[in-house]
Amino acid sequence: MKYIINRAIIIKSFIAAMVILGIKNFLLKNLSVYGQDIHDLIELSDITIVFTGAFFVFGLLLAATMSDFKESEKIPGEIASNLEAIKDWIYLAFRAPRTGTTDLCKENLDSPFLRQEMLNITEGIIGWIYSTEKDSNVIFPLIRKSNEIAYYFAERGVDKEAIKGIQENTNAMRKQLTRAYSISRNNFIKPAYTLLQSILMIVMSLLLITKFKTPAADYLVTSAITFLFCYLYLLICGLDDPFDVSDEATNVDLKPIDRFQQRLLSDFLV
Structure with missing residues (x-):
């Protein structure tokens, strides 16, 4: 099942190629307009410029989406890394001398509380990334x-460097999750998708009525270009949308966060 999911794009493209090939060579085979077979209305040489322009447009839009994807790959x-740094700062807080004279400063730090807080933050971030709606009302209160x-x-007189380190890594993590939210919610401009869909329909329509020199060329070129x-x-x-985890073929690798969660469960303040 996972093999099929990871190759969903190839399978869908192959099915589309077979459908176009079937329509052209079976459904349109005996249809004609003013004595001219529909599947032989135009020559391939007449429309090569259309295919060239179409590939150029697809290439430009692919480059644009790839730039966001490459940035998204770094985010997990x-x-x-920020969560790991926060964990290390918490370890420092247990070992560094404490200052202050209040009753809270004399208390031992609550290990179970801190462990549970880190687990809740990590699980919440993972759950948000794996969600489909990517609700901002969930993730930003969680980061806080x-x-x-x-x-x-701070209330217990812990070393100021530890407090500063936690806040700096929290702010860095907020920026990264804000960027992930922006990439996930702001899809490519709709007119661009309309252009792609229009080009796709034009190319397929032209392939259905294009004449080739041999049946073998007909089958190979029609299926290859459609694919x-x-x-x-x-x-x-x-x-x-690289954070759409329902599409495993093109989503970013979330293993860094998953592996951190495993380390957190196994050794953090156990």
Whole structure:
């Protein structure tokens, strides 16, 4: 099942190629207009410029979506690094001398509380990334929980460097998740998708009425061009939202955060 999901774009493109090939060579085979077969209305040489222009437009839009995707690939690792840094600052808070004379400053730091807070933050971030709606009302209050750890330490006279480190990494993580939210919610401009869909329909329509020199050329060229254009269209749609975990073929790798969660569960303040 996973093999099929990871190759969904190839499978869909192949099916589209077979459908176009079937329509042309079976449904339109015996249809004609004023004595001219529909599937032989124009010569291939007459429309090569259309295919060239279409590939150029698809290439430009693919490059645009790839730039966002390359940036998105870095985000899970950066978030995991910030969470790891916050964890290390918490360890420092336990070891560094404490200042202050209030009763809170004399209390032992609550290890179970801090462990649970880190687990809640990590699980919340992972759950948000894996969600389909990417609700901002969920993620931003969750990030503020990291600052709650900083406030907890400040009230108990913990080393100021630890508090500063937690806040700096929290702010960096907020920027990364804001960027992930922006990429996920702001899809490519709709007129661009309309252009892609129009080009795709034009190319397929032209292939249905194009004459080739031999049946073998008909089968190979029609199926190959249909496959390539459908593949490019589906690839651009997938890369446009790299945090759409329902599409495993084009989503970013979330292993850095998943692996951090495993380390957190196994060794953090156990």
